[in-house]
Amino acid sequence: MMLAGATLALIVCLALALLRAALGPTVFDRLQAANTIGTASMMLLALFGFLNGRPEFLDLAITYGLLNIIGVIAVLKFFRQGDLGAAAGEEPK
Amino acid sequence: MSMVIDLLSGLCLLAGAIFSLIGAWGLLRMPDFYTRMHAASVLETLGAGFILLGLMLQAGWTLVTVKLLMIGLLIYFASPTASHALARAAMLRGVKPLLGNPGASSSKP
Numbered sequence: 001m002m003l004a005g006a007t008l009a010l011i012v013c014l015a016l017a018l019l020r021a022a023l024g025p026t027v028f029d030r031l032q033a034a035n036t037i038g039t040a041s042m043m044l045l046a047l048f049g050f051l052n053g054r055p056e057f058l059d060l061a062i063t064y065g066l067l068n069i070i071g072v073i074a075v076l077k078f079f080r081q082g083d084l085g086a087a088a089g090e091e092p093k
Numbered sequence: 094m095s096m097v098i099d100l101l102s103g104l105c106l107l108a109g110a111i112f113s114l115i116g117a118w119g120l121l122r123m124p125d126f127y128t129r130m131h132a133a134s135v136l137e138t139l140g141a142g143f144i145l146l147g148l149m150l151q152a153g154w155t156l157v158t159v160k161l162l163m164i165g166l167l168i169y170f171a172s173p174t175a176s177h178a179l180a181r182a183a184m185l186r187g188v189k190p191l192l193g194n195p196g197a198s199s200s201k202p
Contacts, residue, residue, distance in 0.1 A: 002103035006144060009110035013117035013136065020120050020129070028126055028183040035175050036120060036133045040113065042164060043144050050148055058160040065164060069171040073178060080182040 003051045010044045027079055031072060038068030102150035109143030116140055125191035126183055130176060137172040141165075 014037060021033035042061045049057025112135055119132025145165045152158045 002106040002147070006106040006110040006147075009114050010144075013113045013140075016117035016121045026126060026183070026188055028179060028186075028188060029129060032126070032130055032133055032179060033120065035172075035179070036117070036136055039137050039141055039168065039172065040117070042168070043109075043113070043141055046148055046161070046164065047144065050151060055152065055157040055160075058157065058164065061164055062160065062167065065167045065171065069167075069175060072175045076175075076178045076182050080185055 003047055007044065007047045007051055010040050010047065013040045014044065031075060031079075035068065035072050038064065038072070042068075098150055102147045105143050105147030105150060109140050109145075109147060112136065112143060113140035126188050127180065127190045130180060134172070134176060137168060137176075141168050 017033045017036045017040060021030045021037070024030040024033060042065050045057050045061040045064060049055045049061075116132055116134075116136025116139075119135065120129050123129045123132050142165065145161050149158050149161050152161065
């Protein structure tokens with residue numbers, strides 16, 4: 001009962017975050033929305049596994065989380081320095 | 094005993110769902126980038142934490158609980174890192190925070 005309610009709430013969260021990603025004036029708004037979508041979909045996968053009685057979906061959730069953090073950090077480095085291979089110390093000025 | 098655990102788990106899931114909705118609604122409605130980030134962090138800490146706690150109460154002492162703990166640990170470390178990198182990148186690229194007028198001593202009108 002509560003599992004289905006929480007699943008529905010997370011689907012609404014995903015829709016709201018998707019709307020922000022579509023609207024967002026700057027690229028950082030879109031990235032924040034993408035990060036939120038990643039976290040919410042991790043929770044959605046976990047809840048969906050419990051809802052169907054198949055908690056193996058948790059492995060998919062862990063994989064989603066790892067891919068999400070790597071993707072956000074890589075895209076951020078690209079937008080901060082304009083180059084994926086730049087050294088760590090230099091800042092754009 | 095099992096009914097008590099079910100009730101607690103349902104309450105945790107309800108709290109997690111409400112906090113997630115508040116976070117997503119704030120992400121949509123807040124006026125500028127930094128306040129949107131603040132709203133999204135509600136979803137990533139309280140929403141995810143309560144939902145994971147509710148699922149852990151349902152799973153009992155099994156391998157599933159260990160996996161849920163791993164997801165919690167991943168969010169606990171990864172989400173502040175991503176937020177810090179995002180705010181720093183936005184600051185370096187010149188996204189200005191929305192401030193009140195400098196003369197006012199508080200945010201009250």
